[in-house]
Amino acid sequence: MTPPQADRRGLLIILSSPSGAGKSTLARRLMAWDETLQFSVSATTREPRPGEVNEKDYFFVGEAEFRKWVAEGRMLEHAHVFGNFYGSPQPPVETAIEAGRDVLFDIDWQGAQQIRNSALGPYTLSIFILPPSIAELHRRLVNRGQDDAETIAKRMQKSWDEISHWDGYDYVLINDDLDETEEKLKTIIKAERLKFAQQPRLSDHVRALQSQFEDLT
Amino acid sequence: MTPPQADRRGLLIILSSPSGAGKSTLARRLMAWDETLQFSVSATTREPRPGEVNEKDYFFVGEAEFRKWVAEGRMLEHAHVFGNFYGSPQPPVETAIEAGRDVLFDIDWQGAQQIRNSALGPYTLSIFILPPSIAELHRRLVNRGQDDAETIAKRMQKSWDEISHWDGYDYVLINDDLDETEEKLKTIIKAERLKFAQQPRLSDHVRALQSQFEDLT
Known part of the structure; x- marks a missing residue:
């Protein structure tokens, strides 16, 4: 069965931020806002x-399987962080964008x-979320109560490493206020969906205008 | 007196379309929506x-003066259309964008x-507005009742020439419905204002985060 041709190709919407800047909350809110959005499960x-669910929070896989996926080109991206591999499986993304659904990373x-x-x-x-302050990030890591001082220091270093790459993104937002940042994200996504490259039907429309013009003259 | 430093530099917002696609109405609505927008008077x-007001609808100038402005680099752009010169004077635009005001062209x-x-x-x-159909453009030119058949044919040719350059723009909208197109324009402008390049204060914020991080470690 041939799937119906999508009016436009889906977008890959990437959210990055140091951990504790509000990114996961914002991602959840975007998913609730637009049910056509698909979340890319890493x-x-x-x-x-505790509490994490396989195939919902992550695909939990062994290292041999992970390496096999990478070798077969089935990972859109992957990285090694704190001794573990993380990556975004490609097949679900391909399927979604071909069907015109945007995917959130x-x-x-x-x-x-x-x-x-x-x-x-x-x-x-791609959108980068900056925290209002470092103190706030630190407070959240401490309050989580999961980590000892050494791990917290390592996570703060990782956070700074993340922040230092802020300037490669299409948009950068300072998350002073969750509601405001959520609104800004929605505006950015709506505008991006209007972008020329996202609208193959424009070419058809201009071709139609051209033939109407030729008929007239 | 040093002017207050603007939080961001202003944008040059360009609307193009064939005449009769609704561009002037949309420009008027945008000006009514956001009083900080400045219209670039050509x-x-x-x-x-009849009814056109100097310095509001256009700066009406003689050819010698126009050529002098061009020679002095005081025109951002100019063109020769149907035997007349048209152009956008640079000085008011420079003043506005330095003060952080967006200018609509x-x-x-x-x-x-x-x-x-x-x-x-x-x-x-830059945003291009496409008409829903050529018939609609033609109807509007005829209904204006200002032009004879030959002039209308010339204007239709000019309209097609304009449409054929649709693909050089950041965004292209089909103006099926004025209200919808107005909403899309507002979304696009709001998103663009959030763009990285428009927010010099981001660099300051990241520098502040860096020094907070260094104080912590």
Whole structure:
């Protein structure tokens, strides 16, 4: 069965930020706002944390399987962080964008860079979320109560590493206020959907105008 | 007196379309929507039409003066159309964007191209408005009742010439419905204002985060 041709190709919408800047909350709100959005579930070799659900939070896979996916070109991007592999499986993304559905990625700067440099680069919209302050990030990591001081220091270093790559993104937002940032994200996504490259039907429309003009003259 | 530093540099917002596609109405609505927007009043050597007001609809100038402005580099763009010169004076635009005000241009593809290729190119947002049909454009020209058949044919040719340059723009909208197109324009302008290049204060914010991070570690 041939799928119905989508009016436009889907976008790859990438959200990056240091952990604790509000990105996951914002991603959840965007998913609730637009049910046509598809979330890109990452694959990882790390152990599930309590409450995490396989295939919803992550595809939890073994290292051999992860490496096999990479070798077969089935990962859009992948990285090695704190001793574990993380990556975005390609097949669900391909299926979604061919059907005209946008896919939301919650990934770090390395993943964002790999996707931008891939064949899907022209179809990406990348947005970086900056925290209002470092103190706020630190407070959230401490309050989570999961990590010892050494791990927290390592995470803060990772956060700064992430922040230092802020300037490769299409848009950068300072998340002073979650509601405002949510509105800004929606505006950006709506505008991007109006972009020329996203609207193959424009070429058809101009061809129709041309033949109408030729009929007239 | 040093002017207050603007939070961001203003944008050059260019609207182009064949005449009769609704561009002037849309420009008027945008001006009513956002009073910080400044309209770029064109200069022209053509005679004023009944009801047109100097310095509001156009700067009506003689050919010698127009040529002098061009020679002095005081025109952002200019073109020769149907025996008359048209152009966008640069000084009011410079003043506005330095003060962080966006400037709206109602100009044709030649003017849009000249501005995009100028030093101000990186600060432009260009939007092309397509008509739903050629018949509609033709009807509006005939209904205006100002022109004979030959002039109408010439204007239709000019309209097609304009339409054929649709694909050099950042955004292209089909004006099926004025209200919808107005909403789309507002979304596009709001998103563009959030763009990285438009927000010099981001660099300051990241520098502040960096020093907070260094203080912490």
